[in-house]
Amino acid sequence: xxxxxxxxxEAIVQPPETxxxxxxxxxxxxxxxxxxxxxxxxxxxxxxxxxPCAAALLAAAGILSCRSGGDVEQFSVGDVSLRxxxxxxxxxxxxxxxxxxxxxxxxxxxxxxxxxxxxxG
Numbered sequence: 001x002x003x004x005x006x007x008x009x010e011a012i013v014q015p016p017e018t019x020x021x022x023x024x025x026x027x028x029x030x031x032x033x034x035x036x037x038x039x040x041x042x043x044x045x046x047x048x049x050x051x052p053c054a055a056a057l058l059a060a061a062g063i064l065s066c067r068s069g070g071d072v073e074q075f076s077v078g079d080v081s082l083r084x085x086x087x088x089x090x091x092x093x094x095x096x097x098x099x100x101x102x103x104x105x106x107x108x109x110x111x112x113x114x115x116x117x118x119x120x121g
Contacts (some may be wrong), residue, residue: 001044001052005031008056012097013063023063030058034101039110047108054101061094061101 005027015023034055035044044051 002028002031004052005055005059008052009059009063012056012060015063019063022066023059026059026062027055030055030062033058034105037105037109039108042108047105050104050108054104057097057101057104061097064090064094064097 002024006024009023009027010020013019013023031044031051034051038044038047
């Protein structure tokens with residue numbers, strides 16, 4: 001299934017050759033993260049296309065975050081100045097990918113919401 005996840009992630013981010021090892025590692029990590037959150041008795045195969053798509057979106061979000069140059073808009077010291085931009089847009093796109101992945105897997109994930117139980121007042 002890792003090959004399928006990598007193939008989908010490559011379609012999303014179109015990595016240069018130098019990023020392919022990082023993307024493959026991110027795909028493996030994303031797959032493991034998603035699999036670790038599955039409800040008991042559910043396998044990645046039970047999720048159909050949702051599993052590889054969600055893992056690819058998480059990996060793509062990870063690589064886009066690595067590509068981001070930051071949000072510094074203006075910084076000057078003497079004659080040296082630095083101005084970057086667009087990092088916020090990349091971070092927003094990565095966050096949207098993470099939300100989409102979570103939405104795709106919501107029906108398969110165990111409830112990991114935080115709750116207080118047995119707290120005395």
